[in-house]
Amino acid sequence: MTDFQNSLRLVTAQTAQKTFCLFSSRRAQMKRAAMLIASLLFLVVLGNAAFAQVKVGIVLPTKDEPRWIQDQTRFLDALKTAGISAEVLFSQGDSAKERANVESLVSKGIKVLIICPHDGTAAAAAADVANKAGVKVISYDRLIRGTASVDYYVTFDSVQVGMAWGDYLVSKASGKGNNLYLYAGAASDNNAFLFFEGAWKVLQPKIADGTFIVRNSDKAVALSKKATLTRDEMASIIGQVTTNWNFADAKSKAEANLTAAKKEMKGTVYIAAPNDGTARAIADAFAADKDVTKYYITGQDAEIASIQYIIDGKQSMTVLKDVRILVKDAIAAAVDFLNGKVPPKTTTYNNGKVDVPAKPTMITTVTKENVKAAIIDSGYWPASNFKGL
Numbered sequence: 001m002t003d004f005q006n007s008l009r010l011v012t013a014q015t016a017q018k019t020f021c022l023f024s025s026r027r028a029q030m031k032r033a034a035m036l037i038a039s040l041l042f043l044v045v046l047g048n049a050a051f052a053q054v055k056v057g058i059v060l061p062t063k064d065e066p067r068w069i070q071d072q073t074r075f076l077d078a079l080k081t082a083g084i085s086a087e088v089l090f091s092q093g094d095s096a097k098e099r100a101n102v103e104s105l106v107s108k109g110i111k112v113l114i115i116c117p118h119d120g121t122a123a124a125a126a127a128d129v130a131n132k133a134g135v136k137v138i139s140y141d142r143l144i145r146g147t148a149s150v151d152y153y154v155t156f157d158s159v160q161v162g163m164a165w166g167d168y169l170v171s172k173a174s175g176k177g178n179n180l181y182l183y184a185g186a187a188s189d190n191n192a193f194l195f196f197e198g199a200w201k202v203l204q205p206k207i208a209d210g211t212f213i214v215r216n217s218d219k220a221v222a223l224s225k226k227a228t229l230t231r232d233e234m235a236s237i238i239g240q241v242t243t244n245w246n247f248a249d250a251k252s253k254a255e256a257n258l259t260a261a262k263k264e265m266k267g268t269v270y271i272a273a274p275n276d277g278t279a280r281a282i283a284d285a286f287a288a289d290k291d292v293t294k295y296y297i298t299g300q301d302a303e304i305a306s307i308q309y310i311i312d313g314k315q316s317m318t319v320l321k322d323v324r325i326l327v328k329d330a331i332a333a334a335v336d337f338l339n340g341k342v343p344p345k346t347t348t349y350n351n352g353k354v355d356v357p358a359k360p361t362m363i364t365t366v367t368k369e370n371v372k373a374a375i376i377d378s379g380y381w382p383a384s385n386f387k388g389l
């Protein structure tokens with residue numbers, strides 16, 4: 001083989017190798033590019049799916065009370081109108097289930113969590129899970145306590161709710177020595193303290209001056225000279241008169257109180273009942289006692305069954321907390337967060353760890369006198385739900 005032939009073979013071999021390398025690197029490049037495009041497409045589809053599926057997660061405490069079913073219904077209506085994708089889950093009075101609900105929503109890619117805690121302190125762990133995932137946390141109606149992971153609080157003015165009970169009972173009492181029975185919500189619910197604080201603000205001076213005598217809490221009697229109670233002092237009274245927000249507990253507590261009360265502690269009675277479900281249970285127990293000749297009883301939530309009780313004269317008042325407004329405020333706050341904005345604030349609520357910004361909503365007292373205007377004419381419940389209006 002000549003030198004020329006040799007170098008020709010060498011050049012040919014090198015060229016072939018280079019062409020092969022070039023070709024194979026082109027193939028690899030194309031393959032890489034194709035893979036890149038495919039994964040980008042996958043991410044876009046995935047991202048869109050997550051965004052289109054659940055932007056807002058809503059967690060409510062229980063289906064066992066009409067109050068929270070109402071919130072769900074009104075949320076779903078309002079979300080549909082607002083064109084926001086959201087999912088509502090219930091915790092059924094179980095903090096572990098509540099946390100699992102939050103984890104599931106976070107894994108679905110929510111950007112905002114609206115949560116009404118079953119137990120305000122236990123829910124801190126669930127709020128922390130959401131916060132760590134970069135999700136904005138809105139505490140809904142009840143405040144989550146003991147964590148900085150709460151970005152906003154959508155609420156009614158709960159102190160005003162308790163004051164409305166006090167104002168009503170005071171307006172019906174005359175003279176001295178009127179029998180007063182106090183009942184409270186669940187101690188695990190921060191609202192139970194706010195309602196009690198409001199009621200105490202109005203009732204305490206009237207207990208101190210002898211207008212009322214508390215008949216079912218020796219702790220309240222012992223503290224009756226104190227205008228403002230500490231959280232621990234309130235807890236000691238709530239511990240004696242709690243209903244745990246449970247109708248059966250409310251009924252048996254009222255029955256036990258009536259069994260323990262002497263005849264002179266009955267007659268005309270004034271009852272601060274913490275919400276409509278428990279008010280109906282307590283009212284039924286007092287109505288069944290032959291030594292109770294007349295009772296005045298409070299409530300809250302404007303539940304359909306309690307509006308009927310008011311029409312029938314079996315419950316004296318309720319507090320309308322217009323859930324339509326609360327839902328609207330919660331969705332507006334969620335939209336603000338989704339758009340990187342901060343929702344409006346008129347005050348703050350300390351949750352034991354931080355001051356949580358809020359813009360509380362006003363409440364309305366409903367009695368037989370204004371029930372038609374406040375409930376029917378306002379469109380809150382249709383007249384067809386009631387008899388004897």
Ligand code: BGC
Pocket residue numbers: 065067141142185189191192245275276300301
């Ligand atoms: C709510 C009330 C409700 C109660 C029992 C409170 O935190 O503010 O509207 O009746 O819980 O569920």
